Amino acid sequence: MRxxxxxxxxxxxxxxxxxxxxxxxxxxxxxxxxxxxxVTGAIGMFERILSTDSHYLVFERNVSDLFFSSVTSDQVASxxxxxxxxxxxxxxxGIVAVGDHxxxxxxxxxxxxxxxxxxxxxxxxxxxxxxxxxxxxxGSRAAEFxxxxxxxxxxxxxxxxxxxxxxxxxxxxxxxxVFMPLSMAQDFFQRETASSVVAVKLRExxxxxxxxxxxxxxxxxxxxxxNREFSQSYNSFKILNFTAWAVGICAFCLxxxxxxxxxxxxxxxxxxxxxxxRVCGFSNRQVTMMIFGEASMIALAGVLVGFGIxxxxxxxxxxxPQFQGYVQxxxxxxxxxxxxxxxxxxxxxxxxxxxxxASKVQPAEALRYE
Amino acid sequence: xxxxxxxxxRAKQVTKSYDDGxxxxxxxxxxxxxxxxxxxxxxxxxxxxxxxxxLLGGLDLPDAGTMExxxxxxxxxxxxxxxxxxxxxxxxxxxxxIPDLTVEENVRVPALAIGTxxxxxxxxxxxxxxxxxxxHRLHHRIQDLSGxxxxxxxxxxxxxxxxxxxxxxxxxxxxDEKTGNTVFALLKEMAEQNNIAILLATHERRFAxxxxxxxxxxxxxxxxx
Ligand SMILES: Nc1ncnc2c1ncn2[C@@H]1O[C@H](COP(=O)(O)OP(=O)(O)O)[C@@H](O)[C@H]1O
Ligand SMILES: [Mg+2]
Numbered sequence: 001m002r003x004x005x006x007x008x009x010x011x012x013x014x015x016x017x018x019x020x021x022x023x024x025x026x027x028x029x030x031x032x033x034x035x036x037x038x039v040t041g042a043i044g045m046f047e048r049i050l051s052t053d054s055h056y057l058v059f060e061r062n063v064s065d066l067f068f069s070s071v072t073s074d075q076v077a078s079x080x081x082x083x084x085x086x087x088x089x090x091x092x093x094g095i096v097a098v099g100d101h102x103x104x105x106x107x108x109x110x111x112x113x114x115x116x117x118x119x120x121x122x123x124x125x126x127x128x129x130x131x132x133x134x135x136x137x138x139g140s141r142a143a144e145f146x147x148x149x150x151x152x153x154x155x156x157x158x159x160x161x162x163x164x165x166x167x168x169x170x171x172x173x174x175x176x177x178v179f180m181p182l183s184m185a186q187d188f189f190q191r192e193t194a195s196s197v198v199a200v201k202l203r204e205x206x207x208x209x210x211x212x213x214x215x216x217x218x219x220x221x222x223x224x225x226x227n228r229e230f231s232q233s234y235n236s237f238k239i240l241n242f243t244a245w246a247v248g249i250c251a252f253c254l255x256x257x258x259x260x261x262x263x264x265x266x267x268x269x270x271x272x273x274x275x276x277x278r279v280c281g282f283s284n285r286q287v288t289m290m291i292f293g294e295a296s297m298i299a300l301a302g303v304l305v306g307f308g309i310x311x312x313x314x315x316x317x318x319x320x321p322q323f324q325g326y327v328q329x330x331x332x333x334x335x336x337x338x339x340x341x342x343x344x345x346x347x348x349x350x351x352x353x354x355x356x357x358a359s360k361v362q363p364a365e366a367l368r369y370e
Numbered sequence: 371x372x373x374x375x376x377x378x379x380r381a382k383q384v385t386k387s388y389d390d391g392x393x394x395x396x397x398x399x400x401x402x403x404x405x406x407x408x409x410x411x412x413x414x415x416x417x418x419x420x421x422x423x424x425l426l427g428g429l430d431l432p433d434a435g436t437m438e439x440x441x442x443x444x445x446x447x448x449x450x451x452x453x454x455x456x457x458x459x460x461x462x463x464x465x466x467x468i469p470d471l472t473v474e475e476n477v478r479v480p481a482l483a484i485g486t487x488x489x490x491x492x493x494x495x496x497x498x499x500x501x502x503x504x505x506h507r508l509h510h511r512i513q514d515l516s517g518x519x520x521x522x523x524x525x526x527x528x529x530x531x532x533x534x535x536x537x538x539x540x541x542x543x544x545x546d547e548k549t550g551n552t553v554f555a556l557l558k559e560m561a562e563q564n565n566i567a568i569l570l571a572t573h574e575r576r577f578a579x580x581x582x583x584x585x586x587x588x589x590x591x592x593x594x595x
Contacts, residue, residue: 002482013470276466279429280527281455281483364430367466368420 003286007293010266017262021298022305024258025343029306032248032339034313037331039244045173047231053114054089054199055208057230058215061223065236066196067093073193075219079200082214084207089113090195092185096156096178098146105177106156108185108195115169116179123150124165130181135164139175157188200224249342255302256346259295263354267291274358275366284359291355292348299347303340378535378567379403379426384435386421391433395421397590398435403567405534408558411571412578412595413587419571422587423537426569427460428453440534455484459528459566461557463540465520467512473499473523474508480530498526502556518549525557529564536561538570542577554580 011018050057058079060069076090092108109115111130119126122140129137136156138146143166148154152163156178169175186192202211212224231237267274274287282290381401387394395418403409411419424430426437428444440457442449454460467476474495481491499505502522507515515523521541528536538557542550554577561568570581578584585592 002485002488006479006482009471009475272466273468276468277479277483279427279454279460279466280480281451281531283451283483286483362430364424367429367462 003290004293007290007297010290010294011297014266017265018294018298018301021259021262021295021347022301024255024262025252025299025302025347026255026304026306026309028248028252028255028346029303029339029343030309030313031251032245032342033307033310033331033335034317035244035247036335037310037314038317039240040332040335042173043231043237043240045171046237047227048171049173050197050199050227050230054201054227055205056200056202056211056224056226058088058198058200058222058224059196061221066234067095069196070191070194071196071198071222073195075222076195076198078218079198079215082211084202084204084211084214085200086203087201088198089200090182090198092182092189092191092194093196094185094189096188098142098154098156098178101146104142104146105173106185106188107174107177107179108182108189109179110182115174116167119167119169121165121167124163124167126165126167128164129179130184132162132164133181133184134160134162136161136184137165137167137179138163139177139179140166140168141172141175142177145176159188248339252342252346255343256350258350259298259347260350260353262298263291263295263351264357266294267354267358271361271366274361275363278361278363279367287361288355288359291358292351295347295351295354296344299343302347303343306339306343307336376405377402378405378407378440379569380438381426382436384422384425384437385433386418386425386430387433394590396425396432399590399592400435401585401592403535403569405567406561406565407583408561408568408570408581410578410581410584411569411587411592412575412584413571413573415573417587418590419573419587420539423460423539423569423571427458427537455480456531457534459530459533459536461521461524461528461536461538461541463543465524465544467520467523467527469512472509472511473504473515473519473526476512476523477526477530479527484531486531494530495526498529501560502526516549517545518553521545521549521553522556525553525560529560529566532564534566536566536568536570538568540571540573542572542574550577 058071059066060071063069071090076088079085080088089110094106094108095103096106098104116126116129124137138148143149146154148163150163150165153160154163180188182195186194202208208226215222215224225233277287379402381399383398383400384396385394385398386396399422411422413419425432426439426444428450431445437444439453442453442457444450444453468479477495477498478491495508496505499508502525504519504522504526507519512520541557542553545553557568558580560566572578584595586595
């Protein structure tokens, strides 16, 4: 299309106006990219807490969030007795206030939990875990932001506890958490014998369906899901994901309005010029194509700039100590394609009215006032 | 290229009024223009010259009457596009060039509309620019040109796609006397060289007198003088 050359010239003629349109789209792109990266990163991290060395997750049926799920110690014992099961590790989640920090994730685990073995112990003795019930342990990032060391005393909720050790954990969530022996956590949160989830490792992965059916038959109140199944069906992940897209699309709508505004201004200020194009032989379709071309060009530039800003922000966040481990720029190809399509779509949608307006310009009217 | 004497414009009983018939500008006007003729439309300001040119150029629709321009009907959308693209060039008093674009880019606009290959367009632009002596200004923006240069650019643009008819609406109206004379002479020369018919609206008697034929526009009627 030769009209493209005119499109480019037109945008360059009104640089500031084009720049505003580009900025609108690029903020939308950057916002969507950042939010999606953070959310998918966080979801991935949470998935990894749950799936550490396990095949199945067992938790309460129909629960809206794992924090409310409850699997009793009897149920845990009966799961452990099943022939398919090699290991089962119950875990209780809770949120505690530590010093000035109102929300710290607390993990109640047993002394045999694999994460104690796989963590890199910076201070304290892992063999002592669970021996004394006034002692808790910290992830290395938690120790850092709480500014405490092994042997210090800390206020957790209404109690005072001794820090028995600090260990470094690959997972950002866990590394920022407080670890207690399971029974101590059950007392602390007054959850009797409950745990939130049980991570189950099978002897043979192929016995999964048998295991699942048996557990659900024996205990109608609980459900066993394969790790993959779990992440697809877990409500909180769905809500997070939905929120991310919703916020991203809102950001885009603003960007689209920016383009609509830019294009309207551009059409209004060029009515006479558009009439001249018509007189020079441009068809309605060509005029319309020109306007859409300008909008698409703005969107493309916006996408490029937006990816630049978005990846820049993510890179900075990944290297900021406060976010360490929390932000993981996990951008999939389909997310990128989704963003590009959304950007083009909003820009083109924003140009519809301006394009219609431009195609309705009456040359005689527009040229009469000399 | 038209044959000498071929009828390029034929209008019969064309009527046009505005404001729901309260102002009738043209009362059953008829005219014929032949290939290569330079026909002056001479009349006071407000007499309806622009209105007639708009109708013939398909920029507006008549209330009654029939028109045939280069064998096409300017009231039909398909014909109108063909007319504007290949048969007809329009020149306005206020040049109506696109600001911020260079002379060359402005002259190329009609070629963009029909998708002429770039190289061919570039050659044509240079030819035309040489003829109207604007070649040295090709890469200057419209804002930087004098009135005469702008009008010469507008002439190039009107000639870009090789039209058979030029509709010129007060083409010298915004120019000083000397420049106006030059532009008028140039138009006439172009018409003669390329056998293009010109219908030229003017309120200035001195230009009307230099046309091959003059039609007086008064009280919504045309009369040959
Ligand atoms: N769109 C319009 N609406 C109402 N009146 C118009 C319109 N266009 C032209 N006129 C009127 O028609 C008359 C002729 O105008 P015009 O053709 O521009 O005259 P000229 O070109 O001879 O100066 C004028 O009185 C003008 O006010
Ligand atoms: Mg006029």
